[in-house]
Amino acid sequence: MDHICTISKSNSKGNVHKHNLLNRLPKAILCTISTTNLIAFSTDCNLEYMGAFSWSAEVYVADLNSPWIIHKILSNPFHISLLQWDFTGELLLVGDERGNIKVYRTKDNVLNDWVIVVQTVLQGENILAAAFFHSGKKICINPEKKDCSIYTEKFQYVKFACSVKQFGGRPANGALLLTSTGLLCAILFPQLTSQTQQLIMATESLAPIRMFIKTADICYGKNGHFLLAVNRGNPSFPIQCFKVSVMKTGEKCIITSKALLSFFLSQSPKESMMEQIIKDKCGTVNQIKWLMKEDADSLVVAASCEKISCLQVWELREVSLPIHKVFNKQDTPQFFTTVLWQYQCHFQYNSKLTSLALSKLCLLNNISCGYVVVTFADNSIHCLYRDTLKSVVNTTLSITPRYTEEPNAKYQKIRVNFVNSDMSWLGNILLVVDSDNSLYLFKLPPQIDSSTPLSIPYCTTILEYCLLTGMDWLDLLLVLRPSMLDPLCDRLTESFNRQPNALQQYFYYQYLCIKISLYRLSAQGQQKANDLTLFLMLHNISTAFKSLLRPSEISSHDKSPGDSLSNVINEGQCDVDKLLMHLEAKEFTVEPTTLQSLQQLIQWVGDLALNLLIKVPDSRPSQTKGYELIRDVKALNMLREMLVLIRIWGLLRPACLPVFIKSDSNLDILALLFRLLSRLVQNVNEPDDSLIDDCCELSSQVQIHHTQLYSSNRTALASSQLAQQILPLQLEFGSEPEYLSGKDExxxxxxxxxxxxxxxxxxxxxxxxxxxxxxxxxxxxxxxxxxxxxxxxxxxxxxxxxxxxxxxxxx
Structure with a gap:
C-alpha cells in the first residue's frame, strides 16, 4: 500500500490556536469518489481563507488528476452528514444534520461551477444514508469466458431490475434516504429537460414504530428493491434488516417497508473481542456495510470501544433444521429449510476504529472479490480480504500538523486522526481524509488477484471494462509501473483489433482516448501521445465533414458519398483534379455559408498535412516503437480524403480554402500536398529518395505553422513526472507543484x-x-x-x- 501524496492546507501563522478550538468540536468530515474520479469532501473550515476564525461546514470538489485544485460548492451552517455520488458521476447529493437535502451538478459541464438541481428539507431530521435509484444496467465478466478475446462474450449484461419504473418501463431518476429517526424518504427528480414537472417526494417509517438509528447502509436487490441494515449504535442491540420498495403511480410515490431477519453480535464466538466491546459502557457499533452494493447477502459490522475494535462478517445462508419429535409423526427424522444469518469471520485490533471503506465494483457477478479497508485511531490503515478479513497489507502514518513560526509546544499537543476514507470505483486508489482537513492518496493491490503484483492481463481486462461501460480509468493510471506501459498498449491494441468491425467502429473514439492517456505516462511516449491526439482530431473532423454530405439519388442510399470517396481514394490516383472526375459533384455540394464557418478546421487539415510531410526526411529508417502518425496508412488516406473534399468545396466557396504563404504565387499547394501524400502512402516505411527531396523543398516553397503540442503542457498526477519523484509527495491546496509540470519547450x-x-x-x-x-x-x-x-x-x-x-x- 504505497502512499502517493498528501494534500494539506497552506501553513499560516496563528492557525495553531484556531486549530485547538476547532479540534474540540465534533468532527463530521466526509469524502467520496465518483465513477468519473471526481473527489468530493467536506471540511470544518474554509481551506481557501484561513485568516478569520469562523466555523462552517464546507464541501469541496476536485479532480483526482489534480487534487490540489479544489472548488467550493457549498458553505453550510450545519454539519454535513452525507455525501453521495450517483452512478454517472454527474449528481452529488449533500445532506446535513438538520434535514437539508441538496443535489448538485455542474453548470454547463464546468468543474468549478456547480448549481442546485434538486432541493428539499426534512425538518429536524439527520440524513444518515442514501442511495440513488438503480438504472437496471449491470455489466460483469463472464466467468466461463473470461479468457475470450471478443468483448461481447467476455463481458455480459446481468439481469437486474431498475429501482423505480416510469411509463413504458423506463428507469426513474431519484434517491432513497434514511434519517436517524427511522424515516424513509423517496425523491423522484424532475426531468432536466422539463420546465413544468414537479419534484415527487414521499416519506414512510422504516419500521412500524419510529426508532433511533446511528449507523446504516443501503444496497440494491436484483428485483428492484432496496436492502437496508441498521443499528442503534449499541452492540447489545440487534442488527436489523429491511426490504424497501419504491413505486411510482401517476404523480405519487409509494414506499413499502418489510422487516427481514435480524441478528445479534453476541451470537458470535466468545473468544473474539466482541464480547468485551458489548460489556464495555463505551462500546458502540461504528459502521455497517453490505459487502456488495448489488444483490448482497453479506454484512460487515464494525464495533469498538476506547482501545479495541472488532470487525465481523455475517452471511445470510440457507440451512436445514431438524423438526422436533413432537411435531414429527414419522419415524425418520424430518428437516425443514430456512434462511439464517451466520457468523463467518472476524478481525481484531487494539485501537479504536475511525472509518471503513469497501470495494464498490463487482467485476464477477455474485462473486465477492475485493477489499475492506479500515483506518484506526493510531493512524494505521489495514487492507483486508472482503470474505475472510485476513490482512493483505497495512501501513501506519505518523501525522503531525506543521505550522510556521510557532513553538513546538503549541502544536505537539494537537492530535490528528484519520476520520473518513473511500475507494475509487475500480479499486486502485484509496482516499483518506484526516481531522486536520488533509487528503491522502494510497495505492491498493489488484482486486481480482492480490497475491501477485499488477499484471498486464489484469490491467487489460480493466481497460476493456472501462471501454464498454464508459467508466473512467484514471485511478488505474496512477498505479501502473513505467515498464508496463508499452506491453499494455500492445496487448490492448491486439485485443481491440480482434473485435468485429462494427464493435471497433462504435468504441474507436474511447479506445484512442485510453491509448493516449497511457502514452502520456511515459517520458518516451509524449510524441506518440501527440500523434494519436492529432489523429483523434483528424478522425473527428473527417466524421464531421462527411456528415454534411448527402446522396443525390434515392437509389444510392446504400452507399454514402463518404464510402464513394474512400473507394476512389484507394485506387491510388495521385492527381487530385483527375480524381474529381470519378466523383458525383451533387453529392459533395454544401452551402457556401456552411463552408465558410468551417474554414478554421479546413486550415488545420492543411497545416497538419504540411507538418507530416516535412517530417518524412527525418523518419527514415524507423528506430522507434509504437504509434507514428506518419506511418499510419489509415490516417494518411483519411487526410487525403479531407484534401479532396477541401478541393471540391474550394470551387464552391474559394474563401473557405486554407491560407498558405507561398514563395511562388502560381504554386498549387493543395495539389502538391495530395500528390506527396499519395506517394507516401505507397510505402510509408521506406519512402523513395525523390519523395524525400520533394518534402525537403516544402519549407522553401511554403511557410509552415507547426501544430500545437497539447500532451506535455499540463500539471497532473497521471504524468511521466510522477515516476521520477520520491513518494509520498507533499502538496498544498491551491498550489500547483512545479515538479509535476510538463516541460514544453x-x-x-x-x-x-x-x-x-x-x-x-x-x-x-x-x-x-x-x-x-x-x-x-x-x-x-x-x-x-x-x-x-x-x-x-x-x-x-x-x-x-x-x-x-x-x-x-x-x-
Whole structure:
C-alpha cells in the first residue's frame, strides 16, 4: 500500500490556536469518489481563507488528476452528514444534520461551477444514508469466458431490475434516504429537460414504530428493491434488516417497508473481542456495510470501544433444521429449510476504529472479490480480504500538523486522526481524509488477484471494462509501473483489433482516448501521445465533414458519398483534379455559408498535412516503437480524403480554402500536398529518395505553422513526472507543484483553441481548460451556423480526451 501524496492546507501563522478550538468540536468530515474520479469532501473550515476564525461546514470538489485544485460548492451552517455520488458521476447529493437535502451538478459541464438541481428539507431530521435509484444496467465478466478475446462474450449484461419504473418501463431518476429517526424518504427528480414537472417526494417509517438509528447502509436487490441494515449504535442491540420498495403511480410515490431477519453480535464466538466491546459502557457499533452494493447477502459490522475494535462478517445462508419429535409423526427424522444469518469471520485490533471503506465494483457477478479497508485511531490503515478479513497489507502514518513560526509546544499537543476514507470505483486508489482537513492518496493491490503484483492481463481486462461501460480509468493510471506501459498498449491494441468491425467502429473514439492517456505516462511516449491526439482530431473532423454530405439519388442510399470517396481514394490516383472526375459533384455540394464557418478546421487539415510531410526526411529508417502518425496508412488516406473534399468545396466557396504563404504565387499547394501524400502512402516505411527531396523543398516553397503540442503542457498526477519523484509527495491546496509540470519547450506562449483551432492570444481573459490534458478552448463562439454548432456541441460535456472543463479567468 504505497502512499502517493498528501494534500494539506497552506501553513499560516496563528492557525495553531484556531486549530485547538476547532479540534474540540465534533468532527463530521466526509469524502467520496465518483465513477468519473471526481473527489468530493467536506471540511470544518474554509481551506481557501484561513485568516478569520469562523466555523462552517464546507464541501469541496476536485479532480483526482489534480487534487490540489479544489472548488467550493457549498458553505453550510450545519454539519454535513452525507455525501453521495450517483452512478454517472454527474449528481452529488449533500445532506446535513438538520434535514437539508441538496443535489448538485455542474453548470454547463464546468468543474468549478456547480448549481442546485434538486432541493428539499426534512425538518429536524439527520440524513444518515442514501442511495440513488438503480438504472437496471449491470455489466460483469463472464466467468466461463473470461479468457475470450471478443468483448461481447467476455463481458455480459446481468439481469437486474431498475429501482423505480416510469411509463413504458423506463428507469426513474431519484434517491432513497434514511434519517436517524427511522424515516424513509423517496425523491423522484424532475426531468432536466422539463420546465413544468414537479419534484415527487414521499416519506414512510422504516419500521412500524419510529426508532433511533446511528449507523446504516443501503444496497440494491436484483428485483428492484432496496436492502437496508441498521443499528442503534449499541452492540447489545440487534442488527436489523429491511426490504424497501419504491413505486411510482401517476404523480405519487409509494414506499413499502418489510422487516427481514435480524441478528445479534453476541451470537458470535466468545473468544473474539466482541464480547468485551458489548460489556464495555463505551462500546458502540461504528459502521455497517453490505459487502456488495448489488444483490448482497453479506454484512460487515464494525464495533469498538476506547482501545479495541472488532470487525465481523455475517452471511445470510440457507440451512436445514431438524423438526422436533413432537411435531414429527414419522419415524425418520424430518428437516425443514430456512434462511439464517451466520457468523463467518472476524478481525481484531487494539485501537479504536475511525472509518471503513469497501470495494464498490463487482467485476464477477455474485462473486465477492475485493477489499475492506479500515483506518484506526493510531493512524494505521489495514487492507483486508472482503470474505475472510485476513490482512493483505497495512501501513501506519505518523501525522503531525506543521505550522510556521510557532513553538513546538503549541502544536505537539494537537492530535490528528484519520476520520473518513473511500475507494475509487475500480479499486486502485484509496482516499483518506484526516481531522486536520488533509487528503491522502494510497495505492491498493489488484482486486481480482492480490497475491501477485499488477499484471498486464489484469490491467487489460480493466481497460476493456472501462471501454464498454464508459467508466473512467484514471485511478488505474496512477498505479501502473513505467515498464508496463508499452506491453499494455500492445496487448490492448491486439485485443481491440480482434473485435468485429462494427464493435471497433462504435468504441474507436474511447479506445484512442485510453491509448493516449497511457502514452502520456511515459517520458518516451509524449510524441506518440501527440500523434494519436492529432489523429483523434483528424478522425473527428473527417466524421464531421462527411456528415454534411448527402446522396443525390434515392437509389444510392446504400452507399454514402463518404464510402464513394474512400473507394476512389484507394485506387491510388495521385492527381487530385483527375480524381474529381470519378466523383458525383451533387453529392459533395454544401452551402457556401456552411463552408465558410468551417474554414478554421479546413486550415488545420492543411497545416497538419504540411507538418507530416516535412517530417518524412527525418523518419527514415524507423528506430522507434509504437504509434507514428506518419506511418499510419489509415490516417494518411483519411487526410487525403479531407484534401479532396477541401478541393471540391474550394470551387464552391474559394474563401473557405486554407491560407498558405507561398514563395511562388502560381504554386498549387493543395495539389502538391495530395500528390506527396499519395506517394507516401505507397510505402510509408521506406519512402523513395525523390519523395524525400520533394518534402525537403516544402519549407522553401511554403511557410509552415507547426501544430500545437497539447500532451506535455499540463500539471497532473497521471504524468511521466510522477515516476521520477520520491513518494509520498507533499502538496498544498491551491498550489500547483512545479515538479509535476510538463516541460514544453516548443510552446510559443500563445494559447490555441484546441476545438476551434484559433489563436486566443497570449493570456486570454477567460477560457475553458481541460483538467486532464490541459487543452484550452474559448467560451464564446464567433460563427453560429448549424455545422459549426454541431461541431462545438461535441465538446460541451468534456474535452476530446474525456476530461472535464474548468473555467480559467485572468484579471
Amino acid at each position: 516548443s510552446h510559443s506562449g500563445q494559447t490555441v483553441d484546441s476545438i476551434r483551432h484559433l489563436f486566443l492570444g497570449k493570456d486570454p481573459r477567460s477560457i475553458k481548460q481541460c483538467v486532464r490534458c490541459g487543452s484550452s478552448t474559448g467560451i464564446v463562439s464567433v460563427t453560429r451556423t448549424a455545422a459549426i454548432r454541431a461541431w462545438e456541441q461535441r465538446w460541451l460535456r468534456s474535452c476530446q480526451c474525456g476530461g472535464l472543463w474548468r473555467m480559467q479567468t485572468h484579471s
